[in-house]
Amino acid sequence: MENHLKIIKGNMVFAPSFGQLETLANSYVIIEGKKIKGTYRELPAQYNNLAITDYGDALIIPGFVDLHFHAPQFANRGLGLDLELLPWLEQYTFPEEAKFKDNAYAAEIYKQVVTELWKWGTTRVALFGTIHKEATAHLMEMLALAGLGGYVGKVNMDRNSSDSLLETTEQSLADTEDFIKNTIDRYGLVKPIITPRFVPSCTGDLMSGLARLAGKYNLPVQSHLSENTGEIAWVKELHPDCLNYANVYQKFGLFGQQPTIMAHCIYNDAAEIELMAKNKVTVAHCPYSNNNLASGIAPVRKLIDLGVAVGLGSDIAGGHEISIAKVMAAAVQVSKLKWLASDKKAPFFTIPEVFFMATKGGGSFFGKVGSFEEGYEFDALVIDDTGLNVSTINRYSLAERLSRFIYIGDYHNIVARYVAGKKMEQPQF
Template sequence: MGNNSKIIKGNFIFTPGFGELKIAAASFIVIEGKRVKGLYRQLPAGYEGSLVTDYQDKLIIPGLVDLHAHAPQFANRGMGLDLELIPWLEQYTFPEEAKYNDVVYAAGVYKKFVRELWQWGTTRAVLFGTIHKAATTRLMALLAQAGLGGYVGKVNMDRNSPAALSETTAQSLADTEAFIQDTIDRYELVKPIVTPRFVPSCTPALMSGIAGLAQKYNLPVQSHLAENTREIAWVRELHPECPHYAGVYHKFGLFGQQPTIMAHCIHNDAAELALMAKNKVYMAHCPYSNTNLASGLAPVRRCIDSGIPVGLGSDIAGGHEVSIAKVMAMAVQVSKLKWLISGRQEPFFTIPEVLYLATKGGGSFFGQVGSFEEGYEFDALVIDDSSLAVAAGNPFTLADRLSRFIYIGNDKNIIARYVAGRKIEEPQF
């Protein structure tokens, strides 16, 4: 056993495939560097006498992945959620994001946000910053300092935006390239991502320009798609030459030409879904936000069945919960409403299915992340659910204990967190 190796024992629960729950009770996982060497019921030859971190009867699941959140909106979480998307952006979100030209203010909020990501077990996150290069660079530094993995985007906005958040096309492109050059090789687990806010806020020249940057620096892309019916009508007015909303991104090279995440995807037509599947564009499903802002019930099952890769997003602050475990529970609840209004034709989600979306599904955007299979980076949460037991001996099955944690557990139940093979402690900032 090498110096860069570790062995952990516990009750491992993960999803090698969508809906496939794998339970390895009282088992050992061997980690070499940052990757899983193997998961064993008994330690193989050569490991006898090795130091084992024994978590006894605790549950161990892959670290949780948030594919879509707006870090600056953490400050206005829980406000204005009696509005629809566009009025909410105008009255709450844009005024808050305008404050991030002040790096000191931004750092104060971002420290609290990153600490809560750690607290609630999010080990990898894909984040929007703001248009402000310095504040967004600070967000990346804090994420890396906390030991978390992620992609962070400097937002692009050069039209249909409030004055305090409007860039010229040239300035937006120059700041974005400077941000990329400054951060692309700075951290191992935190990287930049190209981030047009959404089509209404980006001119054709800007979209073409940032697509060029994504290709030049081989970077992924994130944005929003078909979240709100009024937004879709607006895009149609702005781009009558395109067959649909997805077609606008595709036209400008921002739809799978590089690895791409589109948040929401509630109202896409069949042609858009086919293009997403063909280009392997990820859907970030954000059930809290979709209900809070009256956006709709996303056809997630249909997307998965179409071959579209799907993960979960908190969408802070359209969504009010940082916890991806709570997002999992909400995804099941929303899917049951979708099942009802579909005449019971579109099956609702199961716990193994949403666990997959929250781990391996979203984790695949980062590579081999989100599972305990051989070769995967070891991201994990150790869960002490003894406080949730209702009888001596905790007679529930391991699968039922997982479900109870998802629905009624909290951050206090998470007693250890690992990212890329390294145990990460509470951020000290």
Template sequence: MYKFVVKGTAFSSSDSKNVTVLEDSLFCISESGRISAIISPKEKEYEFIIQEYSQKNKLQELAQGQYILPGFIDLHIHAPQWAQAGTALDLPLYEWLNTYTFPLEAKFCDLQFAEKVYSDLVSQLIKNGTTTALYFATVHRKSSLRLAEICSEKGQRGLVGKVVMDDHEQNPNYYRDATTDIALNETELFIQEVLELNQKTPQGVYPVVTPRFIPSCTDDSLKGLGTLAAKYDIHIQSHCSESDWAHSFVQNRFGKNDAFALNDFGLLTEKSIMAHCGFLSDEDMTLFAEKGTAVAHCPISNTYFGNAVTPIAKLLNEYQVEIGLGSDISGGFSPSLFDNIRQAVISSRMLEDGVDKDCCSGKRGVSGSSITLNEAFYLATAGGGESLSLPIGKLAVDYAWDIQIIDSKELPIFSENEPLMEIFQKLLYLSRPEMITEVWIQGRKVHDKTMNLQGV
């Protein structure tokens, strides 16, 4: 009836504010890699399922101190930038892009170099518990396709975009699309190639329409990309109102904010994920909610390049905008969404309380801005799944068996009766990559620390 059964205690978001504890539950996994049933110890078939699948040698029982979390969903990664992660983060965004980032990304015309970087990145993300990743690649179609192939081969659910940068005035000559027509033609071919690849990828690999951001694209390419996204009914990603410079650039060019400019080109849809969004107006937030467009919140990266704290609590609670977390490698130095969960809480509290000691406490911060650890966990899991409109990010029937198993033996847990929700908080605040013993995606084990298994 089931491919296998896992017995253990797990944590999963029931909504944006609450976490459900599934204590000593049986997770029954189908041949397709989805959760067919979750059986609690109180249900009558509980002991029968344990006995039956033990006899079949298809029962995995977690060791004491091990816990299950949903796999993380990273909504914003610049895959080529893994090669420069942790460097040059003290520079302004514009200087960082032109001095370091664009020269690096230009190297991905070399397929061997791309293979080396992308293969290592996907493996590292899996080891960090990231089961689904939304990637910017580069302007190069062949190496972008190779990233999608690596995701397919290693078992990660990947959403990959060939970046479009066709504006000759705003992009360096050594790194851009030669013409608008070439950019659009190569994008359409890439879409077709990845859709074909998806036919033999159980966990899914998806093409994504990817204008880098408005400053790098002409009006014709933006319009053409909106048309392609509609033609193939696929995801869209870009940057939106990220920094003072980028936000002002769009206002000067179009006389409106990024959100409305992107919408004019058909680039705000229910399959759109826009990164950063630190300068959204109330009107922009309303438009996002109406269109079903999601925000990729990148709290670590925003501390370096965002020039503001994105008002996540307002977006989530007041406007009901879909939101997930992004590492934004390499604007964000860490490949771990554990780190970004922590920073999301920290940044929200700084926005709530303010940072200028010389301003009176009543005016120093923005009231109602802080988010809880439960909400940050939701962003990294269920919120990401909802943003992508995919059945992932939750431990629930008909959702993919995308999980990470965490060993808590190194955490400060000294009582056998410690409340499980307190253990949950320690897992989120104190876990390190080496504590992730196993990672499963779509019912397939893709990482096993004890067997040194890392994809195939």
């Protein structure tokens, strides 16, 4: 009876809504298949005869969600971060991405990418590949083999790129459709995503074609929006007929017509934000990248207040940290600078708020993911924070222990990882 159920015991910490932190000390979560049946402070009597995985005094939190990660840029972490966005792309990013024409090189890098995602506790991720459909299919396969969940996109670029990364419009669309057909039903937790790099690298014909594919195959979309003032000026030159940057994507059917992630969103005007909220566009906030490339501080509090969904992104390799815990800390830090710049009028973020963004906020793009509520898929990290405490572990509340892990913990503290109800061991490629 009920032998298909899993019961896990520990200190549950999760964020069911923005700013709300739920803590359940010495409690139980019951998982049926992929999904959570319930959380209980006392185990119901009908389950008393079932085996329990008891993690003792460890923290159990939802797995981290990374909404924006450029997998082929992994080897470039820490390089060129004394430049702005556009020079950095030309000098570092495009030359590195051109190497992924070589499938052996791609496999070597992507094995490391997926292992690092697992190691740092990212259980769901939205990944950019390159223009190369075979290499990007390898990336998707490795993510699935590791048991992680996510979206993987073949990047599209038919203008304003180096010769080694330039596609024709027809080839870009044909390769994208081949990629979709070969991968859309291959894996349970990993799916393709339509990925125009950004407006400057995609003609209107390409964007329209990608929108048709998104609709035809019912796929989400990911791209970049308003990351850098030079980029925004460039978009205005390329599309003078459009009211703003967001309107370009809207015009070509890539702005919420299918579920959409837009990374950065630092300089959007009121009309753009209203359109983002109306079209249910999700923002990937990438504080490390925005700092490293001198892009600016996104007005995330304003976006959320106006009804825009926001999750977090590492933005490897504009960002240098794979750890979403570290991205959470950076999100708090830059929000404090925004608070100061606003004459202390725009409140800075709290730990429960950024924890929500890193879990349920970003996880909602994948469905019922990122919380320990009934019906949610059980993605979880088990955190042994014993070594982070200066005296006895009971000195700190569960909320304080979470905060200390975010700021001073690392992957050594993650002793178990679950994705969709299944425990995931370290990938062996």
